Amino acid sequence: MPVPDPQPPASPLARRFAERAPARERRERHLRLGLRLAAGFLALLALAMPLFLLASARVTPDWAAHVLPLLAGSLKAALYAIVVAVPLGLGAAIWCARFAPPAWRALLKPLFELFEAVPAVVLGLIAALLLAPWLLQHVLSLLVFVALLVPLLIAIGFVWQRFAPPAWQQRCAGHEVALLLLPLLGLAAGAVAVGNALATTAWAALLQPLTPWNGLVVGVMLGLAVMPTVFSLAEDALFAVPAELALGAQALGATRWQALWRLLLPVAAPGVVAALLLGFSRALGETMIVLMASGNTPLTGISPLTGLRSIAANLALEAPQAVPGSAGYGLLLLSALLLFCICLLLNLLAEQVRGRLRRRVAGL
Amino acid sequence: MSTRDEDIGASVMPPDLLAGRDLALEARALCLEYSERRALDAVNLQVPRRQVTALIGPSGCGKSSLLRCFNRLNDEIAGCRVSGEVRVLGLDAYAPATALPELRRRVGMVFQKPNPFPQSVADNVAFGLRLAGLRSRLEIDDRVEAALRAAGLWDEVRDRLDDSALRLSAGQQQRLVIARALAVEPEVLLMDEPASMLDPISTLRFEELVVALRERYSVLLVTHNMQQAARVADYTAFMQGGRLLEFDATDRIFTNPRLRGTEDYITGRMRETRG
Amino acid sequence: MGRTVQYHRAALRRHDPGLWLAAGLVGLSLLALAAILSVLAQQALQAFAPTPVAQLRWRGDGGEQQLLAAVVTQDAHALVVRGSEWQRRGAEYRRIARADLRQIDWPADARSLRLRDGREIYLRGDSAAQAPDGSRLAAAEIVEDVASNRLGRTEATGLMLRRAWDFVSGAAQGGGVFPALVGTVVLVLLMSVLVMPLGVLLALWLHEYAGSGRGARILRAAMANLAGVPAVIYGLFGLVLFVNDIGGGLDALLQSATPRWGGGGLLWSALTLALLTLPVVVIATEEGLARVPASLRHGALALGATRAEMLWRVVLPVARPALLTALILAVARAAGEVAPLMLVGAVKYAPALPLDGEFPYLHLSRQFMHLGQSVYDLALAGGDVPRDMAQAHAAALLLLVVVVGLNAAAIVARNRLRERARELAV
Ligand SMILES: Nc1ncnc2c1ncn2[C@@H]1O[C@H](COP(=O)(O)OP(=O)(O)OP(=O)(O)O)[C@@H](O)[C@H]1O
C-alpha cells in the first residue's frame, strides 16, 4: 500500500493556524469549565432552596394550631379559584382548539397570554377596592347570573340553529363569541336587576357576607388570574390531538361537540388534568390577590362568605418582621416548606400526567 | 491489516489500480451506526491525492454518512457510533490525540444544501481566516478575493461583498460555500451533491470548477448525476445499502463495470437523467 | 376537502349546545378582561380629573351650615365633599345626606388652588386666599390655580395630562410614583444584568455541551420545578439566605453597628428576582438555540471552528432575538412581581433613591420603593382614602402598561424569531 509522501512545506496560512491552535484550544477548555461551574452552582442553589427552608424550619408543640388554619386557608382559596377558573379556562380552550377559525385563535391565544402577564397586585387592587364592595351588595345577583348562564347559552344556541336564516348562520359560523357578547351583557344587567329586587328578602340576608373581603372575592379574582394558565395548557393539549380523529367521528354523524366529548377529551384528558393541577398549584402560591382581598383572618369554615388567611399571604405579612431564630420564624418557614412541597408535588404530578399525553398523541 | 480486509479490498477494487499513488483519504473496515441502525458496513475506500473521485449510489446508501467520517462531523450527531479505521492524509482521524479543528481545516466540506452563514458575503469567506487570527484588512480582502475567484464567483459578487449572503441565488450560495471552504487552504475537499440545486448552466460551470480544483486539491464528490461523474471524475466508487461495492477508474466503471448491480444502477440512472 | 366542508356544515346545522357553551365562556372571559381594564382606566383617570366645586347649604347638627367644597363622589343617598384643607391634607372630608341638603350651586367663579404639599383650597372670585385664622398664603406655595367649573374639554384634558405627568415624573406632592418608578427600573436592570449571563451560560451548557447526560437531566428537572415554585417562597429564600445569612454575616464581618447588608436591600432583591426569572431565561434561550439550524453549526465546525468559536460567531448571533425574548420575558415577570420583594427590600417609603449622584452612585444595600409595592400600600393606607385609592389605580395602570407592553414586545419578538428560523431552514 502506498505511503503518503512527507508533508509538503506548510503554507503561511497553515502556519498561522498551527500557531493559534493552542490558544484556541485553551479558550475552548475554559469555556467548558466555566459552563460546568455555572451549571454546578445552579444545581446546588436549586437544591439549596428546600434545604434552607428545612434547616431553619422549627416544629413547636403548638405548630398545628398555627399552621393548619393557614393551610386550610390556602386550600380554600385555591379551591374557590379553581371552581371559577376551570369552567372559564376549559371552555375557552375547547372553543379555541376545536371550534374557532384560525383568525380567532390567532387573536385569543396571545390575548390570554397577555392576560396571564397582568401583575397580581393590579388584580388584587381591583378585587380589594372595587369588586369587594360591589359583591358585598350583589351576592344574589352573582348567583342569579351563574344559575342562568348555562341555560341561556344553550337556549341561544338552540334558537339560533333552529330559527335563524341559514344565510346568517353561515355568515356567523365561527363568530359565535361575538354574537354572544350582547346577550351576556344583557344577562348581567338582568341578574343585577333581579338581585336588587330580591335584596330585601330573607335570602339576601342569608347570603350577606360578613366582611367585604372574603373567600368569594378571592375566588372570583384569583380564578380570573389562574384562568389563562388553565386555558393555555388545556388548549395545547386539545390542539395536539390530530384533527382527523374528530373528522372521522363527524363522518359517522356525530356533532362536533359529541366528537369532542367522546373522542378528544379522553385522549387529551391527561393534558387537561395537568392544566388543572398546575392551575391549582399556581392558585396556592399566589400571594398578592389573596393578601389584598381575603381579609387575612385565619378562619377555617368552608363558607366562601367569610374571610381566610393563606400561607403565602401570611408569609408576606409576617416574614418581614420575624426575628431570625425565634419560634415564629421557625413556624413561618415550616409553613413555607409545606407550601413548597405541595406545589412541587402538584408540578411533578402534572409533569407525569403530561408525559402520558405526549405518549398517547405520539401513538396516534 | 488482516487478510480478511485484503479480501474485501480486492473484491471491491482491481489490484494495482492505485499503485504508486499517494492517498488522501483511506477507510478500512469502516462501520457506522445511528442508534443501533447500521448505515455503513465494513467500507473500504481509498481516495488518491490530487484526483477527483466520484461517489455514486442510490439515495440513503450512506454516502453522506461516509463523507462525514472523514472530517468527523459524525461526532456531532447524537447516537452515531463509528468503528474501523479512517486515515486522512496519512494520519489516523479517530486517534484520541487528533485535533479536530486542524483536521477539519485540512478537510474542507461542501454540504448537500448550501449553508451560508447569515452574514455578509465577505464575512462568510473570511470566517475561517479570522479563526486563524488574521487581522489585517488588506490580507483578508486579498484572500477573500482569491477564494471567490477560485470558486468562480468573484465577478458576480465583487460589488455585493457587504450584502447578506442569504440574498444570493442558490447557485451563487453554493459557490460561496465552496469559496468559504477554499479560503482556509484545505488539502482535501468533500463535496456532497454540490450541484443538486443548480441549473444546467451553473452545473456546467461547477464541473469546470471541479476540474480546475483537481490541480491542487484531492476531491471526493458525491453525485446522483452519472454524466457529471463521467465528465469530472478520475475514479468512481459505487455504494449500495451501506457497502462499497465497486471502485474503479471512471471510464472502466461506466463502460465495463464488474458487478451486475453497478451496471443496473448506472444504466438506470443514465436513462433517468437523460430522460 | 369538499366532503369535509359538507360534514362541517351538517354538524353546524345540528343542535350543538357545547359549542355555544364554550363560545359563551370565551365571551365571558373577554368581558371580564375588558371590565377589569376599563374599570382600572376609569379609576386611574379620577386621580387626575378636576373635581367640580359646589356651594352647599345643608342642615347639620348645629343648624344650617354652608360650605364651598369639591364634590368627590355622589350617589342617590349622599354626597362626599372635601372642604378647603387649611390644616391638613385629607382632614376635611364630609358626608352629606341628600335628605339634609337644602341647596347646591355650581358657581362659575369658583377656583381651586393646589398647594405645594398637596392640600387644596377652594375660593370664589378673585379673592386672595385667606385662612380662617387670617393668615395669607404665599404665592410661592400655590402650584396650581384652576377655575374648576369653567374648564372646557381641551383645558380639562390638558390639566389631566399635566397632572398625570407630574405624578409620573415626580413633580407632584410627595414625589408621586417617581421614586417607585426609579426603584422598579433600577431593580429590573440590576436583575437583568445578574440573570442574563448566568441564564445564557446555563442554556448553552444544557443545549450544547451536556447532551442527555445525568447532569443535564437533573438540571432540566430542577429548572422545570423551579418555574413552578411560588414567588413568595423565593422571597422567603432570599430573606433567609441573602438577608439573614449572607447579609448578617457580612455585617458581622464588617463590624458595622447598624445593619447595612443584614436588612432588605436592592442587591438582595435583584438576586432574588434573578433566581425567580432564571428558569424563564434558560427555557426561552434553550428554545432559541434549538431553532438555530444544524446546518449552520456543521458549516462552522467543518471550517475548523472550535465549539466555542462556533457558538460565539454563528449560533449566538442567529439566536440573538431569542436572547432578547428571554430578557423581555424575564423583565416582564420581574416587573410585575411584588410578593417576594415585600420580604427582601421594597418598602413603603424610602428616604433616598437607590441611584443618585453620590458616590458610589448605585446604592446596593439601600431599601427602595417599587411600583407594585406602592399600589399595595396606597390601596390599603388609611388617611386620605379617596385620593390614595385613585393614585393606587393610577400606579396600577402604569405598572400594567409597562408589564403588558414588555410582554407584547416579547410575543412579537418571538414570532419574528420563528419566521427568521423558518427562513434560515429553507
Ligand atoms: N442523523 C441521522 N440519524 C439517524 N439516521 C440517519 C441520520 N442520517 C442518516 N441516517 C440514515 O442513514 C442512512 C444513510 O444516510 P445518508 O444520509 O448517509 O444517505 P445518502 O447516501 O447520503 O442519501 P442521499 O443520496 O439521499 O443524500 C439512511 O438510511 C438514513 O436514514
Ligand SMILES: [Mg+2]
Ligand atoms: Mg446525502
